[in-house]
Amino acid sequence: MIGHSIVLLGGPDSGKTNYISRLWLALNSKKLTLVAPRNPVDIQYVEGGAAHILSGVFAPRSDTNSRPDDLTLEIPVRLASDRDGEEVLISVPDVSGELWKEAIQRGDVSHEWMETLKQASGALLFVRVLSNSNVTPLDWVNAAEYLSWAGEGAPTDENGDEILIPTQVALCEMLRFLDETLERVNGTPPKVAVLITAWDLVDKDRSLGGPTAYLKEEFPLFAGRLLDCSTLDVRTFGVSIVGGDFEDPAFTAEFHEGVMDEMGYVVVEDPESGVQIIHDVTLPVAWVVEPLFEHA
Numbered sequence: 001m002i003g004h005s006i007v008l009l010g011g012p013d014s015g016k017t018n019y020i021s022r023l024w025l026a027l028n029s030k031k032l033t034l035v036a037p038r039n040p041v042d043i044q045y046v047e048g049g050a051a052h053i054l055s056g057v058f059a060p061r062s063d064t065n066s067r068p069d070d071l072t073l074e075i076p077v078r079l080a081s082d083r084d085g086e087e088v089l090i091s092v093p094d095v096s097g098e099l100w101k102e103a104i105q106r107g108d109v110s111h112e113w114m115e116t117l118k119q120a121s122g123a124l125l126f127v128r129v130l131s132n133s134n135v136t137p138l139d140w141v142n143a144a145e146y147l148s149w150a151g152e153g154a155p156t157d158e159n160g161d162e163i164l165i166p167t168q169v170a171l172c173e174m175l176r177f178l179d180e181t182l183e184r185v186n187g188t189p190p191k192v193a194v195l196i197t198a199w200d201l202v203d204k205d206r207s208l209g210g211p212t213a214y215l216k217e218e219f220p221l222f223a224g225r226l227l228d229c230s231t232l233d234v235r236t237f238g239v240s241i242v243g244g245d246f247e248d249p250a251f252t253a254e255f256h257e258g259v260m261d262e263m264g265y266v267v268v269e270d271p272e273s274g275v276q277i278i279h280d281v282t283l284p285v286a287w288v289v290e291p292l293f294e295h296a
């Protein structure tokens with residue numbers, strides 16, 4: 001069995017920990033595209049998150065002092081469609097969004113995280129619908145100025161106050177880190193799944209338009225960068241880990257009545273079938289690791 005690492009990137013509050021905790025429950029159900037044939041070595045970390053979700057609350061934000069090893073889900077997976085198929089050991093480090101934010105402000109990633117990135121052969125990049133931590137876009141001109149900024153330390157305004165980097169600029173930077181560091185297996189472009197989390201909070205009309213249109217409207221600079229990026233294989237997914245918001249008591253009551261395996265979905269789109277809701281939260285990871293099975 002060959003080990004592969006998939007890295008999770010995203011600013012604070014972008015839904016990384018909740019997704020990975022829900023992913024563990026989904027893999028363990030053994031009913032979806034990707035299955036966990038055996039238990040991971042150390043599941044304490046994701047089990048904590050999963051216990052929150054099962055009790056009807058979202059998993060809490062991650063501790064910024066944790067090291068990569070403490071926040072890594074390491075688990076053998078196999079495609080459900082291939083019962084006797086190879087297993088791939090995936091290792092998914094969940095780096096706190098605060099650390100990514102600091103790295104972007106400083107313009108570099110610490111040596112330790114850089115090593116984690118270099119060992120990864122694919123990535124999940126997170127951005128969350130309606131997060132208070134999103135720094136909303138300025139106009140295109142300002143955002144482009146941030147992107148071309150290359151000074152020491154964090155950018156400051158004319159009064160010397162630190163400027164918060166708009167979320168879409170931070171996303172472009174994270175994509176650049178990935179492009180520069182991801183391992184290229186057999187020379188093919190590494191896969192990066194962009195996960196738009198808390199998709200259940202997108203209003204009905206907009207959700208029908210699908211995740212790519214949503215990105216284009218909310219983060220046009222980043223959406224444009226994705227279109228231009230030929231050195232990475234990028235696909236965008238909408239994700240709702242339980243199909244609703246635990247802040248809504250009516251939903252939470254419904255959740256407690258429901259069956260966990262049927263809760264939560266991803267939104268995918270392709271030119272032939274259009275926008276589709278699929279009740280399988282393993283899909284983004286399955287898509288990222290698919291080529292790795294060929295080399296297992």
Ligand SMILES: Nc1nc2c(ncn2[C@@H]2O[C@H](COP(=O)(O)OP(=O)(O)OP(=O)(O)O)[C@@H](O)[C@H]2O)c(=O)[nH]1
Binds near residue numbers: 013061063198240
């Ligand atoms: N409605 C809804 N909210 C979600 C969903 N996933 C995450 N959230 C919300 O997003 C918040 C942040 O999620 P986390 O998983 O802690 O985000 P994170 O990226 O790990 O954050 P850091 O640990 O700070 O890096 C949660 O507290 C929820 O309020 C979802 O599927 N639906």
Ligand SMILES: [Mg+2]
Binds near residue numbers: 016017060094096
């Ligand atoms: Mg977290």
